[in-house]
Amino acid sequence: MAVCPNGHDSASDDFCDTCGMRIGSPPAGSSSAASGHGAPGGAPGSWPAPGPASADEPCPNCATPRTGQFCEACGYNFAGPRFSPGPPPPGRGPAGPAPGGGYSQPVPSSRPQPPPPGPGTGGYSWSQPVPSAPSSPAPSAATLPPPARQAADGAPSMSSFPYPQATWTAVVGADRAYYERVQAVTGPEGAAVTFPSYYAERRFQLVGNQMRIGRRSVSRGLAPEIDLTGPPADPGISRLHAVLIATQDGNWAVLDPGSANGTLVNGAEIGVGDQISLHDGDRINLGAWTAITVHRGLGNSHPAGGRRHVTTDDPRH
């Protein structure tokens, strides 16, 4: 999850999903926010955090409270003219990935100085600001925790979710350990699949008799309840990959109806057509890097990053 100069969370890491501003260009006053670490060279997945916005400062144009470099309401540029072509300079701002979901749901933010909630527009609503988890200096790809983990670790806003008792939730995230296992056994065509540099953790409440897992297909008339279309898109997921089925006892089971690349539950591949009962915290792996962790009830939700060890060594791919 990248953050643009205007302070929007963006699933795209080149330009902001909301306002289109180039991600990585300097926000107002950011030079003073340099703290000596961050991925050098502006590699994908790195971004500067926006500078300390003066929360009290109203927009001189329309009086909307400031939330970033540009006014959320009218687009006024608080920073005024400044130029910074190319990638951001190294060593700017806290380097932790901003966690959170897509722009259609409240997301936690890693902004160092949280501004007051701005007026939400177009379905986008500002998150409850949370302190960002301190990240280690110069995180490499190998040490970078899955973004989803941070989201779960530091997201008090989740506790406000009104989960009724015995409600099941599926949390979708990207799983690097699983990805590397898949990579280890796949041929050259798998090598083209890269692990996403960020992934917006997504939550689906399990309702009804079944929840299909797959990718939306207009041509096939498929709209799976758990739609993993992306971005980022996991190319290994079938249009109809698996189905979560409500069982008599109020719990859920998973069934793979014959996906191209198979499905794992807690690291073990499940047979096509087998209905596997699920327990709180069980993890389903599918595609090239996707993990779906299921949670029963509330209060003991696990991060999607994977606490259970993956023991499989032969995921079909």
Add this chain to the structure above:
Amino acid sequence: MTDSGFTVDVDQNQYLPEGGRDVSAVVTVTSGPDVAITAPGAGAGSAEIIIIDCSGSMDYPPTKMSQARAATAAAIDVVRDGVGFAVVAGTSTAWPVFPPDGSMAVASPASRAAAKQAVGALRANGGTAIGKWLGLAREIFAGYPAQLRHAILLTDGKNQHETPEQLVAELGQCEGVFSCDCRGVGTDWEVSELRTVSSALLGTVDIVPDPAGLAADFAAMMENAMGKQVADVSLRVWTPQTATLKFVKQVAPAVEDLTGRRTQLSPQAGDFPTGAWGPGESRDYHVGVEVAAAGLGQEMLAARISLVAGTEVLGQGLVRAIWTDDEALSTKINARVAHYTGQAELADAIQEGLEARKQGDEETATAKLGRAVALAHQSGNEDTAKLLAKVVDVVDVEAGTVRLKKKVEDADEMALDTRSTKTVRVKK
């Protein structure tokens, strides 16, 4: 070339002056030599319907009806084995000619022969209600599973036996169900009427002045339809929250305004239909966005253009905006944007000029067609220049000074009108 076989290239001047808001770009979409993401055995995924006008006027002259039968037979011969096909006859009503039960036949030597026999028995008698013909075709398509659905419509007259509203209502139902290429034979049909049909149904429209030319034209159209591999491709245009998408137009090979065809995905994104694609095709689109001005030196994504088929993203291009105080950068005019702006104006000038001429407003007609002559000349659109020369006498091609010809063949005027939207390309 990407994995999908499609490329999306963006050509624009990305530099804006301080406070500048208008961003314009030409997006070129090209399909590779072996695009095919339709189910294997692409032919099985296709369906074709030939809609043939059997109104009474098709007997004047009698060669019209006989040539229409021959053309339909020629098109049937081109339908590949395994492709679903049907023939519909239209008057003030519509009926299935083959298969006679209103279903879709699967092409084989036997079914093609049976279809040609049924077509051979067609006689002209009755009126013209194009909406009803399209409605029957739509119902036949609906009963047959195929990804690529295409029709050929032949008429020789005006849509007299239903109201324009009825035709528009039917077109609304047909949009997205199938594409349709329209042909007018003779000179008694209405160019604007068939253009309405072909535009709505993402097809072409053209005049076949001499019925003898029908067979070759039908075979060519069917051949082209058989080459299509990828159905229902859309341009997905994302714009920033503060921006307004002004227009999306196809500008090559012909001008087709798609702005009103948006399917809303979110307040910031919409899909615009481009129809079906075959291998080795290239089309240009002109996209105009009004953005909220940002500060000097800032860079903004004015539009993210994705080519999508179903949920498959086939390619992507970025339209940018960078604000600069360097006037040499910001005032530079992108040659292709300018070229297509001129080509769109050319099409408008021709259509408005011909309309004025019909209304007897010679002054406006002379001015518009003169402007068209100059634009066609400047842009190197020789085909259109030749068609214009049959309607006006050119005095000064550079200045666009012309005199209206006293006597103009109906067929020449209609050919100019139907082909006014054809464009030529410029090299990058």
